[in-house]
Amino acid sequence: MATTQSGLVAARFTELTGRAVETVGVTTYGDVTRANLTQLGGTGVFVSALRDKLIEGEIDFAVHSLKDLPTTPDPRVVIAAIPPRDDCRDALVAGGKLADLPPGARIGTGSPRRIAQLRMLRPDIECVPIRGNGETRIGKVTSGELHGVVLAAAGLVRLGREAEIAQIFEVEEMLPAPGQGALAVEVRSDRADLIELLGVLDDPVTRAAVTAERTVLNALEAGCAAPVGAFAAVDGQDLNLTAAVVAIDGGTAVRKSTAGTSSAAVDLGRDLAAQMIAEGAGTLMGEQTH
8 A cells, every 4th residue: 555655646746747757665563563553552563664864864855644644743753745635534445335234243443433333333232342454344345244344435445445345434523533545755854855845745735634643632631542533624715623532332422623824723623633632532542442
């Protein structure tokens, strides 16, 4: 997936600037370990090795899935571009829609956010931790080991496997991870030349939306180990933001929405997180179990 995403960004950059790009593969700890992400401390396991190469000057820029980037800023690096976002929603790869799967169906996902929201939709299902690339996860469905797996719709499209999607969950059913479907192009903060050059890839609408979503996550002091979903829709200068923290058993949730101007994305995210905390979001995150 990382190779595909990097290739897409490189091709778009070359198309816009005429400059050739050489892609360099970097293996991260998150790629090779079989441990559950929630046991590893979350998102940074996919990021640190890439950032090391960036800081050391071995690569000029790095392409990340934005949802994998920690929300705490690193002064050594900056996100020079966030290209137009692909589908942010979650997708089910299975023999049928979620409602049609048998009682006690086994669904593969290691995401607390997905587990919590799946249990809200179908309390009887069994969520099975799963790792590996998209092909490996889909294979567990075709082999009959699992009834289904939940993956990011954007990732399935990038892999050319969208034909196997049985159901796409609308954001009203399952809020995506903050930043899901978007890519981030990261460079060293002292490379003003590259920051300017890569700016051709940036999409202001996507940047405003994901900034609001990730600000909620940051203000809640949560990472990928917390069942937090958020989605912002931008229409002109208007931004509508919805976020939720869901108990891991799917029994209760704190879900709030707000609206304002896209230029106030950070303030909207902070204010919404404060409202959620006031209604008990922190307690729900603290109660989660694996």
